[in-house]
Amino acid sequence: MSQFFESNLNGIRHHYVKFSVSHINYVMDFTNDPDVIVSLMELGDDIASLLKQRKVYTVKFAVEEYFEQENYGGDLYAPPKDHQFGKKEINELKNQLETLLLRHYKVFHPECYFFIAERASLRRMYTKMCHNRNIELRDFIPLTGLGADGDCFILQTPHFRENV
Amino acid sequence: MTKISKAAELKQKALEAAKQAYHQAKKEGKLKPISA
Secondary structure: OOOEEEEEEOOEEEEEEEEEEOOEEEEEEEEOOHHHHHHHHOOOHHHHHHHOOOOEEEEEEEEHHHHOOOOOOOOOOOOOOOOOOOHHHHHHHHHHHHHHHHHHHHHHOOOEEEEEOOOHHHHHHHHHHHHOOOHHHOOOEEEEEEOOOOOEEEEEOHHHHHOO | OOOOOHHHHHHHHHHHHHHHHHHHHHHOOOEEEEOO
């Protein structure tokens, strides 16, 4: 099982976990950095009203090869080089992201997770993740197509409703 | 150059910040394993 790591620099925490899909290694990052959350609220009034005064983590992942190079100058969220993901790999990626998100949720209990899909392929995968969720995510409420460009997603956790 | 949305631009910056925090924490011995 993948190990989670935490960095805490000046009170800003990140949680990292590594995972693999079809021989490609990835790093997933969760953060509740207040500056990041405030900037998310500037993406649209719909988003601001959902995130205001909520415990939110943003979720991102990148190819480990790019992430581990401190001076990497390329596009950090570029897809893996020379690797075309098919349906099987996309499903595996979805399963991994859901499993790790659940593990994170069970410890940190946020009210929302926030995703941004910068590519059409990622938008399709997040939409699939929202509408065809892992059974353990059945009590989570997905909100899709948020923000001016419709590329933002929120997954409201059961804690969101407990705190209404 | 491909035009990216404001959200994608924000994500790019946030991902870069996450990477910098990771490397800095690693150097300072502040990257700690946690139970999750």
